[in-house]
Amino acid sequence: MKHWIRRGLFGLATLAFLAGAGALAAVQMADTKMNRRIEVAGRDLHIPQDAKSLERGRYLYATRGCVDCHGANGAGRRFIDADGMRVAGPNLTAGPGSVTLGYTPSDWDRTLRHGVKPDGRPLLIMPSQDYNRLTDEDVGALVAYVQSMPQASGGPAEMQLPLPVRVLYGLGQIPDAASRINHDLPPEPPVPAGQTVAHGRYLAAMCIGCHGEKLQGGRIAGAPPSWPSAADLDDPLGVMASRYGDAAAFAAMMRSGKRPDGSGIAVMPFESLRELSDDDIAALHRYIRLRGTQVASGD
CATH class of the missing domain: 1.10.760 (Cytochrome Bc1 Complex; Chain D, domain 2)
Structure with missing residues (x-):
């Protein structure tokens, strides 16, 4: 019995050592990633004063x-x-x-x-x-x-x-913004403002950081563990259809930070979202609802 106990303890100690060594290596990888140099030619923007x-x-x-x-x-x-x-x-x-x-x-x-x-x-x-x-x-x-x-x-x-976040960053499980961007994309062409799908698509780019490139939600990269997952805005049977199919309900949520049943929504940046104009909220709703319709039809 003592022989097996010794072997078990030795095995646990070995696993602990390997885990510690792996974490240390991941932290070193994180430090290397944070200090890497990225070659991006910034545009010489015109800064207006009017x-x-x-x-x-x-x-x-x-x-x-x-x-x-x-x-x-x-x-x-x-x-x-x-x-x-x-x-x-x-x-x-x-x-x-x-x-x-x-x-x-x-x-x-x-x-x-x-x-x-x-x-x-x-x-x-x-x-x-x-x-x-x-x-x-x-x-x-x-x-x-x-x-x-x-x-x-x-x-x-x-x-x-915290250590787990640094380890995950080092292992590539939490990306920084620079690694999530196609740096070769040309600037977006101007889009006329208005309650249109085209303007809504332009506005929806501000949702990518949490809801993902395709607005399909999931865990928010780099967020604290206590944060909930972002909602899937692309699901034709999901939250947009069940709660916010009506433009007025969507606008009320964006202004109040609350669901139709009165419960609060965690994490969403309502301090900023409630400042959106009526036209921008309507355009965003129109675009997201259209995406859900296209998914449902297989387009």
């Missing part, structure tokens, strides 16, 4: 999730503090602690559209897959608005990741 463009930039900042990570004043804010994971967005203004002071137009393009810092390293938590399909005009307007914001005190990004 009032209409600045207002468009303000609208984009309010509706595309910028407030969630950087705050209404652009100084940065902590937006994840759960399960041993702590993440804060950096100061985007030109005030003390700014990380964007000295950014060129191409630096802004690489950061926003490609998830790549000016020095070529990847941004681990940056929804660039959502911003990659923004038009040149919208990216320029967004940058113009950020540059016009009053100076505020802040600091660099804060990122404290």
Whole structure:
């Protein structure tokens, strides 16, 4: 009996050693990935200064999730503090602690559209897959608005990741934005605003980060374990058909953050979504519902 106990303990110790060595190797791989250099030629964007463009930039900042990570004043804010994971967005203004002071137009393009810092390293938590399909005009307007914001005190990004997240990142199970983007895609051509399917498709790009390229939902890459999976918006018999087939119900959810039965929806960035215009919400609903219809018909 003692012989088998010794063998069992030795086996457990061996497994523990191998697990520890594997975790250490994965963490080292994560550090290597975080410090890799990505060659992306940023576009030399035109940064407009006219009032209409600045207002468009303000609208984009309010509706595309910028407030969630950087705050209404652009100084940065902590937006994840759960399960041993702590993440804060950096100061985007030109005030003390700014990380964007000295950014060129191409630096802004690489950061926003490609998830790549000016020095070529990847941004681990940056929804660039959502911003990659923004038009040149919208990216320029967004940058113009950020540059016009009053100076505020802040600091660099804060990122404290628990060991399991670092291991999964090192093993490639959690991708950074730069690895999820086709950097060779040309900019999206301008799409006229309105309650149209085409405009809804353009708007739906902001859903990709959580709901996936095909809007089919699932676990959100890099999210804390306590976060629920993103809903499948493409399922013709799913949540869009059962709860939000009616445009008014969809608009009410986007404004209130609540389901038709009054229960709250976790994680969704309603601080930004509720700022969308009526036309944008209607266009987004029209596009998502059309996708579900096409899936059901096999198109």
